Amino acid sequence: MTWLSSSSIGRKVVMSVTGTALVLFLLFHATMNIFSITDAMFGVEYYNAICKFLGANWYALIATVGLAFLVVVHIVYAFILEVQNYRARGRERYAIEGKQKDVEWASKNMLVLGVIIVLGIGLHLCNFWAKMQLVELQHMLGVDVCHNALENATNGVLIIKNTFASPIYVVLYLVWLAALWFHLTHGVWSALHTMGWNNNTWMPRVKCISNIVATLVVLMFAAVVVFYFAANLCCPAECCTEHAHTCVEAVAPVVADTVQAVIDTVAVVVE
Numbered sequence: 001m002t003w004l005s006s007s008s009i010g011r012k013v014v015m016s017v018t019g020t021a022l023v024l025f026l027l028f029h030a031t032m033n034i035f036s037i038t039d040a041m042f043g044v045e046y047y048n049a050i051c052k053f054l055g056a057n058w059y060a061l062i063a064t065v066g067l068a069f070l071v072v073v074h075i076v077y078a079f080i081l082e083v084q085n086y087r088a089r090g091r092e093r094y095a096i097e098g099k100q101k102d103v104e105w106a107s108k109n110m111l112v113l114g115v116i117i118v119l120g121i122g123l124h125l126c127n128f129w130a131k132m133q134l135v136e137l138q139h140m141l142g143v144d145v146c147h148n149a150l151e152n153a154t155n156g157v158l159i160i161k162n163t164f165a166s167p168i169y170v171v172l173y174l175v176w177l178a179a180l181w182f183h184l185t186h187g188v189w190s191a192l193h194t195m196g197w198n199n200n201t202w203m204p205r206v207k208c209i210s211n212i213v214a215t216l217v218v219l220m221f222a223a224v225v226v227f228y229f230a231a232n233l234c235c236p237a238e239c240c241t242e243h244a245h246t247c248v249e250a251v252a253p254v255v256a257d258t259v260q261a262v263i264d265t266v267a268v269v270v271e
């Protein structure tokens, strides 16, 4: 098993396996977040029920620890590979020559994108995890937590709505999501290329599938940011989750226009 850490191909296998698991987490997380929109639109409480289910219980905690482990391994191996590639080839990092123009920017900036994503995750955990699972955990362990904080710890819709009332968070999240999109679309390409896998039939197919998955995941996250920003513009600041659905008529066209603009931009970038 030492080949997983000592050989270059072993490290790439670890990157691919942890990367795939993280993409699956993102797909689940983004799909789950869409329920926060449908809840607000239809006045139901599925999202908060899921948040409650994923609260401070042993299976959710094991999943969180497992996820943190995957993230740490993925980041540590990314740094090791980056240093190893740089030492071996300087700026020329791929086994196969002939890089396409459209992947050059992302390929040169994988580390920068990775750093933006890690900083974003830190901010995100402070915004959500620290106000939800951590609060429940502290309460479970007998730490004194404020009554309001405990009451809101499973109210994901309210915390999302309050977070995206701030245009600063909206911009920061959209930048973070853009970095995530570049990272996800380029990650698969980069891993396959570094291993010298340059099959003319399957390479474009894999690239196309990774583009579709990355775009879907990022659009689902972005839809939540834009929806709640628009909902905050249409509703008073003190508006709580029960009233959110009354704003939907006003919000829907704004969201539709914005999503269309994002899709158009992504389509131009993908071409």
Ligand code: HEM
Pocket (backbone or CB within 6 Å): 026, 029, 033, 051, 052, 054, 055, 063, 064, 067, 121, 124, 128, 129, 132, 133, 134, 156, 160, 173, 180, 221, 222, 224, 225
């Ligand atoms: C609009 C975008 C997003 C929203 C509204 C959102 C919402 C949330 C919420 C409500 C939680 C707390 C769940 C709980 O503790 O019960 C959470 C946790 C988390 N989110 Fe996000 N999220 C978004 C995007 C992302 C992205 C892009 C990533 C990764 C790149 C991410 C990674 C995480 C992680 C690692 C956790 C902690 C996992 C856990 O609690 O087990 N999130 N998010």
